Amino acid sequence: MERLPRLKLINSITGYKPANLIATINGKGQTNVAIISSVVHIGSDPALLGFFMRPMVTERHTMENILETGVYTINHINSDIIEQAHFTSADFERHESEFDKCHLTPVFKDDFLAPYVSESNVQIGMELAEKVDIKLNNTILVIGYVSHLYIEQDAFIIDSGLDLKKADTVCISGLDSYHSVEKIASFPFARTNNLPDFGNR
Amino acid sequence: MERLPRLKLINSITGYKPANLIATINGKGQTNVAIISSVVHIGSDPALLGFFMRPMVTERHTMENILETGVYTINHINSDIIEQAHFTSADFERHESEFDKCHLTPVFKDDFLAPYVSESNVQIGMELAEKVDIKLNNTILVIGYVSHLYIEQDAFIIDSGLDLKKADTVCISGLDSYHSVEKIASFPFARTNNLPDFGNR
Numbered sequence: 001m002e003r004l005p006r007l008k009l010i011n012s013i014t015g016y017k018p019a020n021l022i023a024t025i026n027g028k029g030q031t032n033v034a035i036i037s038s039v040v041h042i043g044s045d046p047a048l049l050g051f052f053m054r055p056m057v058t059e060r061h062t063m064e065n066i067l068e069t070g071v072y073t074i075n076h077i078n079s080d081i082i083e084q085a086h087f088t089s090a091d092f093e094r095h096e097s098e099f100d101k102c103h104l105t106p107v108f109k110d111d112f113l114a115p116y117v118s119e120s121n122v123q124i125g126m127e128l129a130e131k132v133d134i135k136l137n138n139t140i141l142v143i144g145y146v147s148h149l150y151i152e153q154d155a156f157i158i159d160s161g162l163d164l165k166k167a168d169t170v171c172i173s174g175l176d177s178y179h180s181v182e183k184i185a186s187f188p189f190a191r192t193n194n195l196p197d198f199g200n201r
Numbered sequence: 202m203e204r205l206p207r208l209k210l211i212n213s214i215t216g217y218k219p220a221n222l223i224a225t226i227n228g229k230g231q232t233n234v235a236i237i238s239s240v241v242h243i244g245s246d247p248a249l250l251g252f253f254m255r256p257m258v259t260e261r262h263t264m265e266n267i268l269e270t271g272v273y274t275i276n277h278i279n280s281d282i283i284e285q286a287h288f289t290s291a292d293f294e295r296h297e298s299e300f301d302k303c304h305l306t307p308v309f310k311d312d313f314l315a316p317y318v319s320e321s322n323v324q325i326g327m328e329l330a331e332k333v334d335i336k337l338n339n340t341i342l343v344i345g346y347v348s349h350l351y352i353e354q355d356a357f358i359i360d361s362g363l364d365l366k367k368a369d370t371v372c373i374s375g376l377d378s379y380h381s382v383e384k385i386a387s388f389p390f391a392r393t394n395n396l397p398d399f400g401n402r
Contacts, residue, residue, distance in 0.1 A: 003246070005359055005360065005362070006245060006246065006248075007245045007246070008360075008361055008362035009350075009357075009362040009363060010242070010245040010246075010248045010347065010362075011242055011245060011362065012362035012363040012365065013242075013250075013323065013325060013347070013350065013362075013363055014219050014221070014240045014241060014242050014250055014275075015219030015220060015221060015240065015277055015323075015365065015370050015372065016217055016218075016219050016220075016365060016370065016371075016372035016382060017217075017219060017241075017242070018215050018216030018217050018218060019216060019217075020215070020216060037242070038241050038242060038243075039215045039216065040215060040218075040239050040241050040253065041211070041212055041214075041215050041218070041238070041239060041253075042239075042253055042335065042337075042338065042340055043255070043337075043338040043340060044207060044208045044211040044212060045204070045207065045208070045211075046337070046338060047207075047211045048337060048338055049214075049215055050253075052241065052242075052243055052251075054244070074215075076216055077216075079385065082385070082386050083386070083388065083397055083399070084399060086388045086391055087388070087391045087396055087397065088391070089391040090391040090392050090393045090395075090396060091392065091393055092393060101393075101396065102396075102399065103399035122214065122216075124214060129337055130335075130337055132333060132335070132342075134243065134331075134333070134344065136243075136244075136247070136249060136330055136331055136344060137243065137244040137247060137249055139243055139244060141333075141342065143335065143337060146211065146214070149210075149214065156210075158206055159206065159209075160209055160375065161206070161209035161210040161211075161212065161213040161214075161375045162210060162213040162214055162374075162375070164213065164216060164217060164374045169216050169217065170217075170385070171216065171217035171372055171382065173363075173365045173382075173384075174361065174362045174363070175390070176387045176388055176389070176390065177384055177386070177387040178384070178385055178386045178387065179382040179383060179384050179385060180382070180383050180385050181217055181372065181374075181380040181381070181382050181383075182380060182381050182382075182383070183374075183378055183379070183380050184280065184283070184371070184379055184380060184381050185283050185284070185378070185379045186377045186378040186379065187284065187287045187288070187377055188377070189376070189377070190287055190288045190289070190290040190291040191291050191292065192291045192292055192293060192302075194291075195288055195291060195302065195303075196284055196288065198284070198285060198303065198304035
């Protein structure tokens with residue numbers, strides 16, 4: 001296959017992807033924010049999240065800032081900031097902040113060094129735990145500890161976690177498509193003694 | 202926080218997750234299939250996908266089979282197999298196949314050793330490329346090359362990749378909720394010279 005159709009196909013075959021903005025700052029106070037579709041849950045206790053960075057300009061600035069400060073934030077993309085979020089992936093100069101260029105607002109909370117995206121309904125403060133070099137294709141897996149978590153109040157339910165629908169979080173397919181989501185089913189924790197009677201349908 | 206609310210919360214904070222079944226076989230012909238919400242795109246050329254395994258029983262069988270055979274398949278969860286897929290995570294015995302127990306059908310194609318899930322509209326044959334031990338919490342990142350790809354014909358569009366809506370692929374939030382998806386926006390590749398005029402809204 002040709003390069004572009006291949007790129008689009010392979011970027012779509014894992015299924016729907018989470019839509020997040022990673023925000024950072026360097027030692028000179030220059031902020032950076034980048035859309036990332038590869039944020040992944042690695043563990044709950046300790047609470048560890050990962051994401052993959054490619055050796056591209058926008059993402060390189062993010063990586064440099066994380067290595068310099070040891071912190072970053074993960075911010076959900078809500079339906080009302082999709083366009084701003086998408087265009088953070090443009091190839092801006094080092095001295096330009098995607099916050100300014102894409103009309104997003106950095107906000108600082110509780111003495112945490114990295115900025116959050118003010119417009120986001122779910123904001124996660126992260127401390128770098130480990131940087132894993134994936135030699136197969138020169139990507140980097142960045143793993144961090146969840147250190148702060150801010151959720152719009154009515155999106156958090158103590159017995160069931162975060163309600164992504166109330167948080168207005170969207171998801172991504174491929175390189176350029178954004179989607180809203182409707183819950184269609186939920187099930188109890190699976191045990192061998194609570195299996196549904198699949199055979200009688 | 203207590204263990205269970207914490208588990209539910211941290212499993213939901215990355216946003217929506219892709220819904221996939223990983224299918225494997227061991228040298229004795231015993232098949233295994235497990236629901237995994239951590240499949241992630243790592244690169245397009247070579248086409249590399251990853252997923253994270255925890256040291257749990259169901260997932261351990263999957264890992265053992267992958268190490269034994271070097272291959273596995275990733276199969277999208279469509280809306281009509283959500284319940285079967287969910288219950289593959291029950292703690293079955295080693296000699297029981299989740300295919301049988303959860304009424305899914307293994308199918309073998311093109312001399313590939315690992316089974317695909319027949320009911321799935323998107324089936325990906327994978328060759329193990331690298332196993333990365335994440336020492337922070339004893340999880341494993343499994344990275345593989347895409348070697349085969351089967352897509353229901355009308356879900357593939359040469360210029361835009363896989364249409365996940367036509368494939369009827371669903372997504373997951375938290376540990377137990379499944380969602381259908383509606384496209385709400387798509388945008389051209391972001392460049393500094395095609396930024397929208399955010400300021401004039």
